Amino acid sequence: MLNNSHYIDKLRSSGLRPTKQRIKICEILFNTEKTFHFTINDLVKKISKATNDKISLATVYNTVHAFKKKGYLKEIPINSDQSYFDTNTSHHHHFYDESQKDLIDIDDADVEPVKINTRIPGKKIKSVEVLVKVEDAE
Amino acid sequence: MLNNSHYIDKLRSSGLRPTKQRIKICEILFNTEKTFHFTINDLVKKISKATNDKISLATVYNTVHAFKKKGYLKEIPINSDQSYFDTNTSHHHHFYDESQKDLIDIDDADVEPVKINTRIPGKKIKSVEVLVKVEDAE
């Protein structure tokens, strides 16, 4: 617990009380430069490694949903049996290694604008996301 | 039950016994020109409308998995709480209307080749799929 004032401010300014559970989860999710792609189970494991006082599963779910709602996390539909979340909330794309179940960011700047030559009448485009599945090169 | 010999051959030639349950499911899934995007629940409802003799839920799951394994269906990761399947097994893309939970095909030819200016060492690209989220134009 070093420099948590940043998280405390962030939480408070978004109308979330800075409880010790939420601060701990912030530390785990956001204390790194790198994007973190995770399932709830991944996060639970990280928490139990990082702290002695446990956080209940319900709170982990509650917190992840609250953070998603506030825009601090994105949900990535990669797998139909578990939700994946992403600390990178900017518009970006992914490599996905199915054998390792590993998601890797592709910066939006690294994908040339995708041209789609068809439209749906009465609908407008909200986002265009590219998923690149990869496998081991032999 | 008109022209099922086609399905019977198809099933038999892929090593699946042409049972009446599988033939019925073939009729529902493949008797149309149009792509069919569905959840297991959608399919169960279609079956119960189309026939009097019911097919057990376990058989619906078994059959969909068998067809996927044989390459007659693709699974589409759009939603993290239910699996979506697609009768269009060619390489293609999708529009997705989140409010209606409606998936619409985009032909591969309608998307200009996607250029990705980054790679993962030791991995090669298996597929590139584009998901276009849409919303009502005001």
Place this chain on the structure above:
DNA sequence: TTCTACATTATAATAGTTCTAAACTGTTGA
């Protein structure tokens, strides 16, 4: 300090999916 709305928690409930094991059926080949 007291009050209250918000938050955490253990646990129950739910829902989609998979497993189990018994009954059934398509196919083979004697």
Place this chain on the structure above:
DNA sequence: TCAACAGTTTAGAACTATTATAATGTAGAA
């Protein structure tokens, strides 16, 4: 032709991720 067998169907149980419930705890305001 038909017994034998492997593959298939089935009801229901089990499993797993997620959400709901409702009691207890706590942050922040007054």
